[in-house]
Amino acid sequence: MKSVKIIGVPEHFNLPWHMAIEEGAFEERGIELTWTDIPEGTGRMSDMLKNGQTDLAIILTEGIVKSITEGNAAKIVQEYIASPLLWGIHVGYNSRFSAISELKSAKTAISRFGSGSHLMAYVNAQNQGWDTRTLKFEVIHNLEGAVEALSNGVADYFMWEHFTTKPLVDNETFRRLGDCPTPWPCFVIAATTAFITDNASILKHILEIINGYTAEFRSIPSIDRTLSNRYGQKLEDIQEWLSKTRWSQKQMEAETVKKVCDTLEELRLIDTIMSADKLLH
Numbered sequence: 001m002k003s004v005k006i007i008g009v010p011e012h013f014n015l016p017w018h019m020a021i022e023e024g025a026f027e028e029r030g031i032e033l034t035w036t037d038i039p040e041g042t043g044r045m046s047d048m049l050k051n052g053q054t055d056l057a058i059i060l061t062e063g064i065v066k067s068i069t070e071g072n073a074a075k076i077v078q079e080y081i082a083s084p085l086l087w088g089i090h091v092g093y094n095s096r097f098s099a100i101s102e103l104k105s106a107k108t109a110i111s112r113f114g115s116g117s118h119l120m121a122y123v124n125a126q127n128q129g130w131d132t133r134t135l136k137f138e139v140i141h142n143l144e145g146a147v148e149a150l151s152n153g154v155a156d157y158f159m160w161e162h163f164t165t166k167p168l169v170d171n172e173t174f175r176r177l178g179d180c181p182t183p184w185p186c187f188v189i190a191a192t193t194a195f196i197t198d199n200a201s202i203l204k205h206i207l208e209i210i211n212g213y214t215a216e217f218r219s220i221p222s223i224d225r226t227l228s229n230r231y232g233q234k235l236e237d238i239q240e241w242l243s244k245t246r247w248s249q250k251q252m253e254a255e256t257v258k259k260v261c262d263t264l265e266e267l268r269l270i271d272t273i274m275s276a277d278k279l280l281h
Contacts, residue, residue, distance in 0.1 A: 002202050003032045004195075007045050008058035010037035011164050012231045012241065013081055013187060016213040017058070025213070029205045039142045043115035049074045055195040056206070060085070060116040061252070062182070064190045065260045067114060069274045073193045075281040076257075078207055079248035080214075085186035086162040086244070087120050090174040092150035097157065100128065100177045106156035107136040109149045117159050122267040124159065124180040132267055147173055163241045167232060184260055188252060196281055214247035251280060 004026075008014045017035060020026060026033040036054070038045050042063030048054045049064075050072045057064070058080055068074055091097045097106065110118040118137065125132045138155040140146045147168065149155040159180065168174045189207070196203060217223065224242060228235045254276035261279075264270045 001027070001030055001032045002199070003034065004056065004199075004202065004206065005034050005036070005054045006056040006058070007036045007038045007048060007054045009041055010039055011161060012227050012233070012238070013245070014058055015227060015230065016210060016217050016247070020209055020213045025209045026206065029209070031202060031205060033206065041111045041115045041117065041142075043112035043118065046072060046114055049190060049192055052192065052194070055192060055199075057190045058187055059190050060119075060182075061184055061186060061188050062119045062260055062264065063114060063116055064188060065257065065274075065279060066119065066264055066270055068279055069261070069264075069270045069272055074190050075193060075196060076188045076252055076279055077191045077196065077203060077281040078189045078211075079185050079187075079250060079252040080189050081187035081245065082185045082248035083244060083246040084181040084184070085116070087116075087124070087159045087180045087182070088162040088165050088169075088176045089124065089178050089180060090146075090150070090158045090160065090165060090169070090176050091156060092153075093172045093175050095150070095156065095175065097177065100124075103157050103177075104128070104130050105134070105136075107138050107154075109140040109146045109155035109158040110137050111141055111145075112139055113137070119264070119267075119269060120159050120180060120182070122269060123183070123263070126267060127180065143168075150174065163233065163237055166234070166237050170234070183263065184256055185248065185252065191281070211249040215249055217247060218242060254280065 046067035
């Protein structure tokens with residue numbers, strides 16, 4: 001039995017992995033796949049790949065591209081979610097802010113530098129026509145930290161996946177001022193170069209299994225109710241999310257990677273544009 005470590009956020013996007021693990025799909029091929037939830041998100045996962053603490057990660061596209069260009073010995077082995085991620089822009093429920101335009105000089109809460117919440121703050125600022133060099137950040141580590149920071153006025157706004165934070169909007173912890181979708185497919189499967197080199201056949205088996213699950217995922221009977229119960233979300237919210245989400249079973253296009261790199265360079269978040277063949281397996 002080959003032991004493989006994989007990490008990802010504790011969100012509904014990753015249910016296909018949990019189903020495959022729980023149903024013994026990997027064990028049938030001699031793979032002991034151990035999943036660890038990383039609530040801190042992409043910045044933390046990039047560090048874990050870099051430090052050899054995991055073999056694989058289900059990670060935000062822009063975050064892993066930035067990390068690889070900065071020397072992380074990893075590669076994107078496949079696109080995972082082909083649709084954009086819908087980033088909700090949230091303030092505390094009692095905040096004085098009532099429109100995104102008012103956040104120009106506000107402080108944004110981020111899980112950590114290099115995370116999606118950090119990088120997408122730049123994308124949102126660019127969309128709004130703000131000077132991205134004036135952005136201010138407060139590191140809050142995770143969603144619980146964001147609740148505390150926005151409630152106590154330590155930070156002013158927080159960007160996180162729309163449907164994950166929806167319960168906090170419903171219970172009047174947050175107010176959502178709007179959304180900012182990623183301009184590219186949002187999640188990829190990344191692996192360390194060491195794992196890719198040493199375990200080519202194992203990686204092939206893992207991708208075959210998860211692609212089988214994701215291809216059929218939306219057609220599973222009552223999958224909306226399963227997701228709603230497992231992740232504590234309203235059924236109608238899960239149904240809306242499912243209608244917007246497309247899983248992928250193929251590698252990311254080189255031109256998509258170029259768009260990510262070009263955007264990150266334009267925002268002065270990376271110094272060098274790396275060619276797609278150095279980012280993709």
